Amino acid sequence: MAKDAALPARGFSDDEFRARTALAQERMRAAGIDALLLTTEPEVRYFTGFLTRFWESPTRPWFLVVPARGDPVAVIPSIGAALMRQSRLSDIRCWRSPDYADDGVSLLAAALAERVPASGTIGVPDGAETHLRMPLSSWAALKDRLPDRRFAGDAGILRQLRMVKSPAEIARIAAACAVAGRAFARVREIARPGVPLSEVFRRFQMLCLDEGADWVPYLAGGAAPGGYGDVISPATDRPLARGDVLMLDTGLVLDGYFCDFDRNFSIGAPAPEVAQAHDRLLDATRAAFDAARPGATAAELFHVMDRICTGGAGGSDAGRLGHGLGMQLTEPPSLIPADATELRPGMVLTLEPGISLSSGRILVHEEDIVIRDGGADWLSPPATALEVLT
Structure with a gap:
């Protein structure tokens, strides 16, 4: 490396992630969203700092639940547990993936049921330049497990924050x-x-x-x-x-x-x-x-x-x-x-x-x-x- 190369310290402080979460939660409450369900690498990393090249593999799904109040909940394959524990999150729920019968769906449904009241709203980024990174069959199974919760868009919250x-x-x-x-x-x-x-x-x-x-x-x-x-x-x-x-x-x-x-x-x-x-x-x-x-x-x-x-x-x-x-x-x-x-x-x-x-x-x-x-x-x-x- 060039001798004059000055690289910044790695990662971010916990205060950075707390501030991001607080801004999101303020907007969620204003929009009537009880929790955000996030499934893509930049969305998960934005709130946790979870940085890994392992996302290159399409095999495993990764989930983050950001409630309108309280800390986010990570629902992730057990192979990522050690790295996620380096984040500020304390609620990290894991399963052995891949699991062809239930690849995290039951754990995710339980986390959402705890954070979202009956008739509550779960927001998922749905605008341009977003996608849902989970199998369509798992998405259907998740909604079947939570019939009394409403799935909707995220009101553009992630787009506005990340810009x-x-x-x-x-x-x-x-x-x-x-x-x-x-x-x-x-x-x-x-x-x-x-x-x-x-x-x-x-x-x-x-x-x-x-x-x-x-x-x-x-x-x-x-x-x-x-x-x-x-x-x-x-x-x-x-x-x-x-x-x-x-x-x-x-x-x-x-x-x-x-x-x-x-x-x-x-x-x-x-x-x-x-x-x-x-x-x-x-x-x-x-x-x-x-x-x-x-x-x-x-x-x-x-x-x-x-x-x-x-x-x-x-x-x-x-x-x-x-x-x-x-x-x-x-x-x-x-x-x-x-x-x-x-x-x-x-x-x-x-x-x-x-x-x-x-x-x-x-x-x-x-x-x-x-x-x-x-x-x-x-x-x-x-x-x-x-x-x-x-």
């Missing part, structure tokens, strides 16, 4: 951005004419790890003459050549939080159209940064960038020009014309304008920012020019 980050969360994201910034500063070590794009991808992930990333679950990009065709395809073995534009877009993780920004590199001197397009992308990003103030909306940031990139034509097939960022690579809001979410201090966003070139190829640029009381701050070290690699 606004605490100072401790922002510090984690800033540290992740710093790691990626140091890795991008070393791209010259791994990318030059003749090096296959697939090797650049592998070695860039190694640079991220060397600079302090815990893991690199997301790396996308491309390289082709005068731009690239898309930003999601796997790397090929085609060697870099003069005239190519190389783009690397990384979502590395540090202490459970993502960064998400990219950098473009010209292999040899860029064509005039490429250089001009990249300058417009930087202009669009800076304009959105200046407009990113409390009270502005996600839609307004879209239009600020779109006017510079397309003259107000409505964006590209990418669908949006940025998004929220945090425990997941992409979070609400989406920077699209239809998203009227008002920006609030503590929101972390990506700004991601794109431009189509006459060749049919594209260029995309992305930075990470945080909304403060007086405007925005950069979290990623902002690019100032198209770097040329020889």
